[in-house]
Amino acid sequence: MLNRPATDTQVTHLQRLWLYVLCGLVIFFLIVPTLLVIPMSFSDSRYLDFPPESWSLRWYRAYFNSPEWLQATAVSFQVAFLTMLLATATGTLAAYGLHATRARSSRYMTVLLTLPMIIPVILLAVGIFLTFAPVGLNSTIGGLMLAHTILAIPLVMITVTAGMQNFDINQEMVARSMGASRPWAFLTVTLPQIRNSVMSGALLAFIISLDEVVIALLIAGGDKATLTRRMFLALRDEIDPTIAAISTLLIAFSVLMLTLSQILQSRK
Template sequence: MSDNHAPRTLSQRLGWTGTIVAATLVFVFLMAPIIAIVPLSFSSSTYLTYPLPGVSMRWYQDLFTSDKWMLSVKNSFIIGIASTVLSMILGTLAALGLASWKSRLKSLVMAIVLSPMVVPVVITAVGVYFFFAPLGLTGNYAGLILAHTALATPFVVITVSATLQSFDTNLSRAAASLGAPPLLTFFKVVLPLILPGVASGALFAFATSFDEVVTVLFLAGPEQRTLPREMFAGIRENISPTITAAAVILTIFSVALLSCLEWLRRRGEKLKAAVH
């Protein structure tokens, strides 16, 4: 028995070792381009070259003192926050409606709602441009906010719908039986329990808007250039190490968003455990 057990143990160890090695190689492959950018952002050279001729903070200083870059950062936050708020409202209402709707058309409607995630962004951007142009929604904030809302809302629908799978509808029925109107039931009973899902969807929506560049290329005017749009223009027109500084800031920002998502996930699990 021990002889038969030893080969199995050895094969398991070899399997785990192979898995760890493969996962490590994949991780290095994915992270290498990001890690390579970080030292370049501290280079004293005006060219993106290795080895670094010296260390300098000039590109971060240029990023935070340039009117052009600061305007793009401000535009990204304005458009991102506005589209996130709209997508939170629309996505949450859509998820609640779809969760309680019993119809054979439910799958079709869900597919239509989630279609911005499936359709290539360039096709969506072209369609939005031709739809918005006659309405005067190109070259202004309103058009960009509405377009980003359409792209971000599916993420809210998915996260809220996933949270509603474990939601006990008897709680809302109990509130209604005690005389609570629907609006009060939503804010006092439903929303606190699905809040982690709503917040997670909001983070995904904000990240989608903040990182989006294709729609901005079609709809934005000179005053609505976002940070990704400015980086894209810098790569095409004049490659400056300031772009690497912006990339490092965006990477740190993305890590912060992922940390928030992990915290919300744990909070959601604690709420589910408390309810059950």
């Protein structure tokens, strides 16, 4: 088995055994360190030993009994949900318009709208802080939603544009030649066919907002602190083991979102 050629240039599996070992190690490096947090979060010790000498739900109790952590979680989920709605709506409209138009300026518009992905987040955060200060949007749910939306728009656009590649826009023309208006044709012909891409984009927008740290660090103070902001500050000052419990819950949530996105992908 190992002596069978593995490539078109007749390299055998044995000869490239090192490649399999290396890739195994890289995958181990990508996956295992994060997952180790899960058993550690059930440890009874402050030092989160592994394997835990005694198991307990101590850190989960600490999380669920803390009004600060719970409030931060509520803020994060509210912002993520609102961001998902706004970014999906504006991003899908933009992706559709720019895909369907043949105007030459559409290329520049695409580049402009993907800028938030390229500009370092710290700069976006400073700029947003400056813009929000005079209008009092710092430390508000609405302000966080707007800030996270600009981060999510490029991702929604990329996902939806990718979905549009498999869709024949002429179908819309057929609908319109039979009397449908453009918006109606979009809603009844196009949208159902790019639905999965739009939903994938929405999931991405949600998770981007939920995970965002830097902008929240600069603009979300007081009782509008997000979960990630509180986690960051707690980690910088001292390692609070409660974070292990929160991390485990967040990992479970990520796995759920990843699974949903994979289901959507496979349906495309």
